Amino acid sequence: MEISIIILGVVLVALLCVFFYYVPFFLWISARVSGVRISLLQLVLMRIRKVPASVIVRAMIEAHKAGLTGVTRDDLEAHYLAGGDVEKVVHALVSAAKANIDLGFKMATAIDLAGRDVFQAVQMSVNPKVIDTPPVTAVAKDGIQLIAKARVTVRANIRQLVGGAGEDTVLARVGEGIVSSIGSSESHKQVLENPDSISKLVLRKGLDSGTAFEILSIDIADIDIGKNIGAALQIDQAQADKNIAQAKAEERRAMAIALEQEMKAKAQEARAKVIEAEAELPKAMAAAFASGNLGIMDYYRMKNVQADTIMRETIAGPADEK
Known part of the structure; x- marks a missing residue:
């Protein structure tokens, strides 16, 4: 129970x-x-x-x-x-x-x-949100590099939340506007003196169109001076010109050496022809003796002339060299 x-x-x-x-x-x-x-x-x-x-x-x-x-x-x-x-x-x-x-x-x-x-x-x-941009690098017209950081104050746009772009697009547009503003400045000193000019120029571009946010303000938090890009480019250009000139000089030197070797080859060819002609001289003399066109006395006179010529060349050789 x-x-x-x-x-x-x-x-x-x-x-x-x-x-x-x-x-x-x-x-x-x-x-x-x-x-x-x-x-x-x-x-x-x-x-x-x-x-x-x-x-x-x-x-x-x-x-x-x-x-x-x-x-x-x-x-x-x-x-x-x-x-x-x-x-x-x-x-x-x-x-x-x-x-x-x-x-x-x-x-x-x-x-x-x-x-x-x-x-x-x-x-x-x-309660609007503040977004810190990463360092943005830009170069002014005088060739000086500037590194800027900005703070973007945004407010959510309720009507654009569906289909609107997010924070990455806003940061990309702000970075592009900063680069354009610095790049259009004649001197980096102008940017350092009036950093608010960057904010005003960027805000006038309407960077929040098509995004899920409404940009309330863009404040430049920090600007640092980077490298002298203009001077670096000039140095690189000068180095490139130097390399081109050296290459052209080397080309001319190689052509001169080739021409010299060609002249030496031609000289050797001329010497060979002279030696070949000298080799025919005894045959011609023998033919002259056989035909009676050259007598023994003529031969001796020729030898004497050759000996005198060699003696004169030997005596006058050092003076010619000097």
Whole structure:
């Protein structure tokens, strides 16, 4: 008998747990006390659809207490089933209403489903955010390199959060504007004297168009002097000109050496022809002796003339060399 009572009690407890799981009675009472009209059947259907009824009810209570209109249970449930964050959306709507920011439920859910933090966006609209740019390097017209750092104060643009560009685009545009401003300056001293001229020029370009932010101000935090790029370029150009001149001189020297070798070859060829002609001389003399055109005395006189010529050349050789 006692065992039967225990089993019956366990069964009743299990049935009560199942009943209160599918029929969140206390959650329904909490909603009714808070002024939110929702039926037990709707809560049961949420359980069946795998929708956390506590999340939906808490969001409805928060919206009701904040005086938000147009936020219904069906809308919240549909947003949850679409993969959105119901609590952040309601928090963002409440914050926007308190700050007098025009933000509707459809816009908030669209921002949330786009992957952006809608609650953080509302906070950024109320409290602007300061973004520090990385060091931006630019060269003025006088060839001096400047390294600038800027601080960009931005505010979230609620209407551009869906499809608008993010922080990276803003930083890239600001960096491009700084480079353009410094590059158009005649001297780096002008930039150092008036750094606010960079901010004014960059702001006039409307860099926040098409982005999810509204640029409030651009402040130059620091400017440092880098290298003398103009002088370095001139040195590199001079070195390049020097290398070209050396290459041309080497080319002319090689051509002169080649011409010299060609002249030496021609001289050797002329000597060979002289030697060849001298080799024919004895034959001619023999032919002259045989024909009687050259006598023995003529031969001796020729030898004497040759000996005198050699003697004169020997005596006059050092003077000619000098």
